[in-house]
Amino acid sequence: MPKIRKQYQRGFTTLDNTPLNDEHLTWKAKGLFAYLWSKPDDWDYRVTEVAKHAVDGIGSTSTGVNELEKAGYLKRTQKNENGVFGDSVWTLSEKPIFKNPITENPISDNASTGKPYTENPQLLNTDLLNTDKTNKRETKKDDDDTAASQADENPFDVATQAGINVNSGLHLSIFLDFIKTLGNPLVCWAIRQTDNNAQHPNWSYLLTVLKNLEANSVRTIEQAEQLSAQHKQQSKQRRGYNAPQVRETLPDWFGKDYSKPSKSTYQAPDDSQDVMPDD
Incomplete structure (x- = not known):
């Protein structure tokens, strides 16, 4: 049976073998868990950030994160304060204790911030400009209301x-x-x-x-x-630079030679056959 020798270096990570030996996990999920486990608690745990440190890309990284979450090794909760989404909290476990978890703030398909959904929501009109110089106070108030909205x-x-x-x-x-x-x-x-x-x-x-x-x-x-x-x-x-050039069609008469015949080619009319009038 082939064997392997290990050369231990500094900067290693201590990790329980449970996720590494879990045959229900893909190698992607196992490697991703080990990487996340090696990071400090105050590291930027976001899918877009994790994806920057490997060649897999965001989609593949997101698949691995979802797999760990589904298997119970990861729990993600989203803070929701006063209807505004805050930082997400990632909790890792070397044991699959989060399998089928009930999170404190579960995110449903119809996530809501506590405000009722209306069939005809108020739309912001950004095309109309207030040109009335005497109405500056109302204009500023409208801008503040728009920003708050x-x-x-x-x-x-x-x-x-x-x-x-x-x-x-x-x-x-x-x-x-x-x-x-x-x-x-x-x-x-x-x-x-x-x-x-x-x-x-x-x-x-x-x-x-x-x-x-x-x-x-x-x-x-x-x-x-x-x-x-x-x-x-x-x-x-770019559209103007790459626009095809339209060639105008020249009229039929263009290019024909309408110059007078030269002296070398000019022939006098033959009048020898003309009848002379009687005196």
């Missing part, structure tokens, strides 16, 4: 209205991470951009928008609007 919005409700599924197993943890990183107003803005610009609003389009915001360190709606305007301008420039 955006802060109170529930991204899950906005996504449901747009018909985008953010609650499936692979989507939910990633969506919650973006809520934590970008905040409710910016995530809601991304959902509306997806709803307005995508022919068929879906999770893939929304994920691209959210990744773009995070990659450009966008943290406010104003910055997001500026970034969106910049992309639109660049897109217009």
Whole structure:
């Protein structure tokens, strides 16, 4: 039987063998558990952060995390304070004690922040500008109310209205991470951009928008609007540069030689046969 020799180094991690010997776990889940177990308690435990430290990608990492959670080695709870989603708390166990857990704040398919859903929610009109200089006080109050309304919005409700599924197993943890990183107003803005610009609003389009915001360190709606305007301008420039050139059709008469005949080719008319008049 082949044997292996181990060379122990510093910086090792002490880990119970239970998850490593669990034949119901994939190698991905086992390796992921060992990696998470090696990190300190104050480490940034988010799927998007974990995915940065391997080549698997977000989707594969999310699958491994969900597998550990389903097997009972991981429990994730989402803080919900005053209707605003806060940090998620990850609890790891070397024994599968969280199998079929009942979390303190379970996240259902219809997550709610305590505000009732209405069939005709109030829409924010951003197209109308107040040009009345005598109404500055009311304008400022309206802006404050709008900002407060955006802060109170529930991204899950906005996504449901747009018909985008953010609650499936692979989507939910990633969506919650973006809520934590970008905040409710910016995530809601991304959902509306997806709803307005995508022919068929879906999770893939929304994920691209959210990744773009995070990659450009966008943290406010104003910055997001500026970034969106910049992309639109660049897109217009590319379309103008790549536009096909239309060649005009020349008329039939163009190119024909209408110049007078030269002297060398000119022939005088033959009048020898003409009848002379009688005197």
